[in-house]
Amino acid sequence: MSTLFKDRPVWAERPSLPARAAKSTTLAAIAVVIVFPLYVVILTSLSPAAAVNSAGGLVLVPQGISFQAYADLFGGGVVTRAVLVSLGVTAVGTLVSLVATVLAAYGLSQPGSLWHRPLLFAVLLTFLFAPGMIPLYLLVSDLGMIDSYWSLILPTAVNAFNLVVMRAFFMNLPQEIGDSARVDGASEWTILTRLVLPMSKGVTAVVGLFYAVGYWNAFFNAILYINDNAKWPLQLVLRQYVQQGQQLSSSSVIGNAVQGTASAPNLAIQMAIVVVALVPVTFVYPLVQKHFTKGVIIGAVKG
Amino acid sequence: MTERTATTSKTPPPSPAPRRRGGRGRPPVVPDHRGGRPSVRSGPSLPARLRRDWQLLLMTLPAIGLLAVFHYTPTLGNIIAFQEYNPWDGVLGSPWVGLAQFERLFTDPRFWSAVGNTLTIAAVQLVFFFPIPIALAILLDSVLSPRMRLVLQSIVYMPHFFSWVLVVTLFQQILGGAGLFSQMLRQNGHAPLEIMTDPDAFLFVVTSQMIWKDAGWGTIIFLAALAAVNQNLYESAAVDGAGRWRRMWHITLPGLRPVIILLLILKLGDILNVGFEQFYLQRDAFGSNVSEVLDTFIYHQTLVTGNFSAGAVAGLVKGVVGLILILLANKLAHKMGEHGIYRRA
Known part of the structure; x- marks a missing residue:
C-alpha cells in the first residue's frame, strides 16, 4: 500500500x-x-x-x-490451420499496411510539395463517411476476391487515422535533417529509410501494433468474404466452436494425429482456443505500451 | 481547408514557420508555397515541381490507390440504392427504380426497430459508458507510484485489444447459462443465470461488455489532459485551503472540460455507429427485437433476401445521416470554441 x-x-x-x-x-x-x-x-x-x-x-x-488440450489443437486439425491463416494474414497484412502508410505519411509530410493538399484531403475525407457494407461487398466480389485471403487485407489496408498520426510525427521531426541530406544528393527514399524511420521507431511500433491487432481480431471481413471453412481465420473458429459451442470432438476437426489417444475434455479444448486467440495480443502489446500515449496523443493533437 | 485535429482540443499546432524545401543543390525555393496564398503561382513551374517532388508523389501512390479502390469506388457503388440490382446484370444492366427502394425501406417496421435499438444503445452508452473513463482516469492519475501506475494501465488497456468474439466468449463463460457462476449456482441447488439470453438484460449486458473492453483504453486521452494541467494551480489552491474535492471540482474538472466537450460532440456525430460485431454475435442469444442495430439490419437484409439494393439503400441512408450528424457536431464544436474534427478554413 x-x-x-x-x-x-x-x-x-x-x-x-x-x-x-x-x-x-x-x-x-x-x-x-x-x-x-x-x-x-x-x-x-x-x-x-x-x-x-x-x-x-x-x-x-x-x-x-x-x-x-494444446496437443489436440495443434495436432493438425481445423484450429491449427486457422492459427496459420490468422498468423499469415496478420503478418502479410501488417507489412502491406505499414509500407503503404509509412510511404504515404512521408510523401505527404513535406510542406509545399506538389499536390500534397488535394491528396491529403482525399485521405481525410475518408473519415467522414464509410463506403457502406453492401457496395464494398459487391466490389470485393467483382474483383474476384471472395475466398481469397487478400479480401481480409486490402479493403482495410490503409487506415486514415494511422496515416495522419504518422504524418504528424514526421512533420514534427527537424526539417533540417532532410534538407541537408537533399543538398548532399540523397533521394527521398534514402532520407525516409536512413534518417526518418530510425527516428520514428516508437510511432512505427504503435501503428504496426494497431494494424496487427486489427488483422488478428478481424472477424466481420471473414464473415462477409470467406465462405470456404478451410480458409477460416481463428476468430471464426473461436465463434463456431466456443461461442456457439459446436462440438470439437470428431477427429476430422481436431486432426488425425490424436486419433486413438486420449483427448482432452471438450471444455479444456475450447478454453485452449480462447487462449490461442488471446495470447499473441496479450504478449505483444506491453512491449509497445510505453509509446501509446505519445503516439496516440501526438497524432490526435497534431493531425 | 479541412486539416483534422482528431480527438483532443489541445492547442492546434502553430502553423509551422514557412519552411524552405531545398531544391537538391538548387537554391531553396523562395517563398514557401503553402496553400491558398498567391505565392503558389509565383513558385516554380509545374514541370519543375514535378521534377522535384515525383518521388514523394510516387510514395503516396499505394495508399491513395488503395483508398481509391476500396473507399471511393464502393462509395460510388451506392447508386445501386436507386436500382433493383441483381448481380448478373451488374450496375449497368440493372433496372433503375428511382426512389422505390427508399419507400420500401421507410415503410419497413424492422428498419425503424433497428433505428430505435441503435439510438437506445447509443443513449445508454452515453449515460453509462461515457463518464467511466473520466472517473477511472482521475483515479489512475492519483496513483503516485510510477510502477503501480504502469501495471494498472497495462491491465486496464488490455481488453481493448481483444476481439469482440473473444469478449463475448469470455462473458459467456463467466456469466452465461453454462458459465462459471451458473455452474456454482447449480451446484448449490439454484437456477442458473439467464442474463446472457434475457432480452430485458440486453442493454445491461452489452454496456457491461463495452465498459469491460474499452473503458480502460478510453482513459488515455483524459490522462494526457490531466498531465497537462498546471500543477502549480493545485499547489496554490491547497495553500489557500482548498481540500481535495474542491481542487478536483475547481481545477481537475475544468482542466478536462475541453476534452470532455469535444468527445461528447464527436460521440454525437457517431451516434449511428454503435458497432457491428458485438450485436451480430449476440443476435441469436437475445433475439433480433432488442439486438438488431442498423449495421446488422443492413447485413441481414441483404443476406436473407439476397436483395443487394435493399441493403445498400439502408447503408446509404445511414451514411448520409451520419455525415450530416458529423458536420452538425463540428459546427457545434466550433460554436463552443473547440476545434472539432477539422478546422475551419
Missing part, C-alpha cells in the same frame, strides 16, 4: 485511511474484474481431464497441469 502513495507533493494532505482503503479496493476490484476471466480460462485450458470433470466445468483452483 505504501508504494501507492510515495512521492506525494508537500502541499497535498495525506488522505485518510478509509479514503486510501476505498481507493485501493476500487483499483484492485477493477484489476480483478479484468484479470479473473482470463485466469479461469487459462487455468481450465491447462487442467487435466480429472480436474475439469470434478469441477463440473471451469476450474477455479489449480489441480495439476496438462497440455493435452
Whole structure:
C-alpha cells in the first residue's frame, strides 16, 4: 500500500485511511474484474481431464497441469490451420499496411510539395463517411476476391487515422535533417529509410501494433468474404466452436494425429482456443505500451 | 481547408514557420508555397515541381490507390440504392427504380426497430459508458507510484485489444447459462443465470461488455489532459485551503472540460455507429427485437433476401445521416470554441 502513495507533493494532505482503503479496493476490484476471466480460462485450458470433470466445468483452483488440450489443437486439425491463416494474414497484412502508410505519411509530410493538399484531403475525407457494407461487398466480389485471403487485407489496408498520426510525427521531426541530406544528393527514399524511420521507431511500433491487432481480431471481413471453412481465420473458429459451442470432438476437426489417444475434455479444448486467440495480443502489446500515449496523443493533437 | 485535429482540443499546432524545401543543390525555393496564398503561382513551374517532388508523389501512390479502390469506388457503388440490382446484370444492366427502394425501406417496421435499438444503445452508452473513463482516469492519475501506475494501465488497456468474439466468449463463460457462476449456482441447488439470453438484460449486458473492453483504453486521452494541467494551480489552491474535492471540482474538472466537450460532440456525430460485431454475435442469444442495430439490419437484409439494393439503400441512408450528424457536431464544436474534427478554413 505504501508504494501507492510515495512521492506525494508537500502541499497535498495525506488522505485518510478509509479514503486510501476505498481507493485501493476500487483499483484492485477493477484489476480483478479484468484479470479473473482470463485466469479461469487459462487455468481450465491447462487442467487435466480429472480436474475439469470434478469441477463440473471451469476450474477455479489449480489441480495439476496438462497440455493435452494444446496437443489436440495443434495436432493438425481445423484450429491449427486457422492459427496459420490468422498468423499469415496478420503478418502479410501488417507489412502491406505499414509500407503503404509509412510511404504515404512521408510523401505527404513535406510542406509545399506538389499536390500534397488535394491528396491529403482525399485521405481525410475518408473519415467522414464509410463506403457502406453492401457496395464494398459487391466490389470485393467483382474483383474476384471472395475466398481469397487478400479480401481480409486490402479493403482495410490503409487506415486514415494511422496515416495522419504518422504524418504528424514526421512533420514534427527537424526539417533540417532532410534538407541537408537533399543538398548532399540523397533521394527521398534514402532520407525516409536512413534518417526518418530510425527516428520514428516508437510511432512505427504503435501503428504496426494497431494494424496487427486489427488483422488478428478481424472477424466481420471473414464473415462477409470467406465462405470456404478451410480458409477460416481463428476468430471464426473461436465463434463456431466456443461461442456457439459446436462440438470439437470428431477427429476430422481436431486432426488425425490424436486419433486413438486420449483427448482432452471438450471444455479444456475450447478454453485452449480462447487462449490461442488471446495470447499473441496479450504478449505483444506491453512491449509497445510505453509509446501509446505519445503516439496516440501526438497524432490526435497534431493531425 | 479541412486539416483534422482528431480527438483532443489541445492547442492546434502553430502553423509551422514557412519552411524552405531545398531544391537538391538548387537554391531553396523562395517563398514557401503553402496553400491558398498567391505565392503558389509565383513558385516554380509545374514541370519543375514535378521534377522535384515525383518521388514523394510516387510514395503516396499505394495508399491513395488503395483508398481509391476500396473507399471511393464502393462509395460510388451506392447508386445501386436507386436500382433493383441483381448481380448478373451488374450496375449497368440493372433496372433503375428511382426512389422505390427508399419507400420500401421507410415503410419497413424492422428498419425503424433497428433505428430505435441503435439510438437506445447509443443513449445508454452515453449515460453509462461515457463518464467511466473520466472517473477511472482521475483515479489512475492519483496513483503516485510510477510502477503501480504502469501495471494498472497495462491491465486496464488490455481488453481493448481483444476481439469482440473473444469478449463475448469470455462473458459467456463467466456469466452465461453454462458459465462459471451458473455452474456454482447449480451446484448449490439454484437456477442458473439467464442474463446472457434475457432480452430485458440486453442493454445491461452489452454496456457491461463495452465498459469491460474499452473503458480502460478510453482513459488515455483524459490522462494526457490531466498531465497537462498546471500543477502549480493545485499547489496554490491547497495553500489557500482548498481540500481535495474542491481542487478536483475547481481545477481537475475544468482542466478536462475541453476534452470532455469535444468527445461528447464527436460521440454525437457517431451516434449511428454503435458497432457491428458485438450485436451480430449476440443476435441469436437475445433475439433480433432488442439486438438488431442498423449495421446488422443492413447485413441481414441483404443476406436473407439476397436483395443487394435493399441493403445498400439502408447503408446509404445511414451514411448520409451520419455525415450530416458529423458536420452538425463540428459546427457545434466550433460554436463552443473547440476545434472539432477539422478546422475551419
